[in-house]
Amino acid sequence: MRMSYREAVRAALHEALVADPRVFLMGEDVGRYGGSYAVSKGFYDEFGPERIRDAPLSELGFVGAGVGAALGGLRPVVEVMTVNFSLLALDQIVNMAAVYRHMSGGQFSVPVVIRMATGAGRQLGAQHSHSLENWYAHVPGLRVVAPATVADARGMLPAALAEPDPVVIFEHVGLYNVEEEVGDWACDLTHAAVRRPGSDVSIVTYGGSLPKALAAAATLASGGIDAEVLDLRVLRPLDREAIAASVRRTHRVVVVDEGWKTGSLAGEVVAGLAEECLYDLDAAPRRVCSAEVPIPYAKHLEDAALPSVDGIVAAVREVCGA
Amino acid sequence: MDDTELRDAVVAELRRIAPEVDADDLDDRRPLRRQVDLDSLDWLRFLLGLHDRLGVEIPEADYPQLSTLGEVVGYLRARL
Amino acid sequence: MREFTLPSLGADMDSGKLIEWLVKPGDVVHKGQVVAVVDTSKAAIDVEIWFDGIVGALLTEPGERIDVGTVMATILAPGEEMPAGPEEPVEEPVGEPVGEPTGEPSGAGGVRLRVSPAARRRAAELGLDLTGVLGTGPGGAITLADVDAAGAARAAPEPGTAAPTASEVERLEAASPAERPALMRQAIAAAMSRSKREIPHYYLAETIPLARAVAWLTERNAARPITERVLMAVVQLKAVARALAEVPGLNGFFLDGTFRPAPVAHVGVAIALKQAGLVAPALHDVAAKDLDTLMRELTDLVARARSWTLRSSELSDATITVTNLGEEGVETVFGIITPPQVAVVGFGRLAVRPFVVDGAVAAVPTVTASLAADHRVTDGHTGALFLAALHDWLQRPDEL
Incomplete structure (x- = not known):
């Protein structure tokens, strides 16, 4: 059936709340207001204030409460309004949730799901527009995923709730209104996915950059370059085999990542290829990332700072020597 | 320049184009381009050489009068 | 510094004999300038250089038979210094073999060819020397496709055809102008046989x-x-x-x-x-x-x-x-x-x-x-x- 990304997240949450009394949703404005991105609209009336909990403006406090609830046997879904604000909760996520299984010798696990919006493109200013997925993808003990399709938005939440360890889900703000036909949405939190097969170059990307990569591939196809588009889906642990397999087919790679280039996930992808696939590369890899500035508010500056379809096309042409 | 000297000059020019030619083997009365393997470019270069050496201009229309070595020498003699 | 290598002067050429150098160390050379005369089995060929620079060292001696791709000379960029040798350079003792490529020519030495890693591996698999191969990739790098094209162009003759044997190579080396007709006949035979076969x-x-x-x-x-x-x-x-x-x-x-x-x-x-x-x-x-x-x-x-x-x-x-x-x-x-x-x-x-x-x-x-x-x-x-x-x-x- 056809649904929007927002409806897919909402349907997944609704299903989980109905199916499992241990599941509850907590975050800023998720209750009476219905969620900053209207994902939980109506849930407060349906499930009540105990399971749809409006939190005070303290990420450290309510994410910590979620970690505690998970330790106590519940299945909390914690919504952080954007990844920018999650920095206030880094201690709870990185120093607590991620390490308890290890530090307790396997006695405790933290089955918390932390959802957060990420990315730019909606003129929300620097403090609401950054892409910091790589900060979390750096940390052992976390599983980090980025649904880029409506089907993954529908399927990744139940898969995350089934995990015994903390899962961070990044929902790009530019995707909520995307509508797609969704068939079988069941999925794993392990594998990358080839969204468009191709033979000349691999465009490796994730999250909000996937639609741009696919548009670039369509443009390139009319110019005679057959690009493969690989959606990472899972940012930690990276599906390195899928990345390598794609590049072994195409011998060229462009990585598109809305994060800043320095210290980026794109850098991790390229470094992995240099280690594992150097002799399969027929051209130096290229990264298409955001300009290294705080994401601007002004529309034209924001557009200029973000990866663009034209920028991806140009990078691909360059590595193809075209 | 007597006829022998003129003939020597012509043969020298010919040998510049076709070094394999032996002056003693040339029959003055047989068609030159049958005896020496000259294509039209060789022929033109040969005439150009004669022009440079002797200052005689040979129009294309006169080519039929220049079949044998003897005829070439006679033609040049009349115009020197 | 760049390397000037013996180019292939025809589909069937895989080696040649240097007849003479027309330049000496220190000469300024320009793209398209004739710098050497090389005898192939077909003719004495004026060999042009395909980039600008200043002649560094001449590494091939007249009379020497060399394979296509052999480094014949090093060419310096304008303003570039001669790489410092063990002693003060250039004055080579006469008759002394020059510039045996012992060890690696890196450091101040030869410029590494721009070859993609994948192309490098394919060339190794094919046993192909990439010097002289034209690169079409980013920055003029040699790519997989370039290697494959070069491989096809230099494809080994099929069994039963005129692959030069050791004794034939020796005869080529000893070739004088008088012997050229026979050698040229062989070269024509090889090219035309291949044409009619393929x-x-x-x-x-x-x-x-x-x-x-x-x-x-x-x-x-x-x-x-x-x-x-x-x-x-x-x-x-x-x-x-x-x-x-x-x-x-x-x-x-x-x-x-x-x-x-x-x-x-x-x-x-x-x-x-x-x-x-x-x-x-x-x-x-x-x-x-x-x-x-x-x-x-x-x-x-x-x-x-x-x-x-x-x-x-x-x-x-x-x-x-x-x-x-x-x-x-x-x-x-x-x-x-x-x-x-x-x-x-x-x-x-x-x-x-x-x-x-x-x-x-x-x-x-x-x-x-x-x-x-x-x-x-x-x-x-x-x-x-x-x-x-x-x-x-x-x-x-x-x-x-």
Whole structure:
């Protein structure tokens, strides 16, 4: 059936709340207001204030409460309004949730799901527009995923709730209104996915950059370059085999990542290829990332700072020597 | 320049184009381009050489009068 | 610093003997300048350098036989210092072997070729030396496709053909001008055998009236001194180039299983080397040059072919060949394509023959033009279009 990304997240949450009394949703404005991105609209009336909990403006406090609830046997879904604000909760996520299984010798696990919006493109200013997925993808003990399709938005939440360890889900703000036909949405939190097969170059990307990569591939196809588009889906642990397999087919790679280039996930992808696939590369890899500035508010500056379809096309042409 | 000297000059020019030619083997009365393997470019270069050496201009229309070595020498003699 | 390597001067060349250097260390050289004379089995070739710089060290001695790709000299960029040797440089003791490439030439030494890692691995698998291979990748890097093309171009002869044996190489080394005819015969044999083995030829011919061209040329030549006379052969070459511009499918190379069209026509002119075989050096970009220029260049080309002083680029970059056997009185010639070209055009004798004009038989100067073309690349239809275009151009000599 056809649904929007927002409806897919909402349907997944609704299903989980109905199916499992241990599941509850907590975050800023998720209750009476219905969620900053209207994902939980109506849930407060349906499930009540105990399971749809409006939190005070303290990420450290309510994410910590979620970690505690998970330790106590519940299945909390914690919504952080954007990844920018999650920095206030880094201690709870990185120093607590991620390490308890290890530090307790396997006695405790933290089955918390932390959802957060990420990315730019909606003129929300620097403090609401950054892409910091790589900060979390750096940390052992976390599983980090980025649904880029409506089907993954529908399927990744139940898969995350089934995990015994903390899962961070990044929902790009530019995707909520995307509508797609969704068939079988069941999925794993392990594998990358080839969204468009191709033979000349691999465009490796994730999250909000996937639609741009696919548009670039369509443009390139009319110019005679057959690009493969690989959606990472899972940012930690990276599906390195899928990345390598794609590049072994195409011998060229462009990585598109809305994060800043320095210290980026794109850098991790390229470094992995240099280690594992150097002799399969027929051209130096290229990264298409955001300009290294705080994401601007002004529309034209924001557009200029973000990866663009034209920028991806140009990078691909360059590595193809075209 | 007597006829022998003129003939020597012509043969020298010919040998510049076709070094394999032996002056003693040339029959003055047989068609030159049958005896020496000259294509039209060789022929033109040969005439150009004669022009440079002797200052005689040979129009294309006169080519039929220049079949044998003897005829070439006679033609040049009349115009020197 | 860059390395100047022995280029392949033809599809069948894999080694050559340095006859002499025309430059010395410290000389400024420019792209296209003749820097050395190398004896191949076909001819003594003037070898051009393909970039600018200053001659560093000459690494090959006259008389030495070297493989294609061997580093012959190092070339410095303007302003670049000679790499410091163990002692003060340049004054090499006479007779001392120079620059044995012992150890690695890195550091101040040779510039590393830009080769993609994947291309490097493929070249190693194929046992291919990449020096001299043209890179088409980003920044001029040699890519997988470039390696594959080079591999196809240098493909080893199939079993049962004329792969040079050790004893043949020795005979080549000892070759004197007197022995060249036999060696050239072998080179022609190898190229033509390969052509007939690999290329499915198709043949077409058309008799073309030349009344207008002959009259036009006669009048043109009559008005000019002998030094500015133009031959019909030049008119025909130009007409071929103009026709190729209209039917480009016959102009280019078949490499690595695909046809690569050439942007302009470098027309190889078959030149018989009295008693010693045949070469077909190229007149470059024929369509862009006027008849007087072409005449001058053809005269120069024939003279240098006969004196064994052709340039390397002339011998290796013809995109099509034209052969003219009309001088020998032949009616029609059906050529054999020179790989990796895909066509050869032949002209027979220019003679006055009975020809129907406006419903009546008239005595008209005509020539039979033929085409042999590679059926893997084009079909007879394309060939017919080409001959028709050639016919039309030869009716409009003043527009050539």
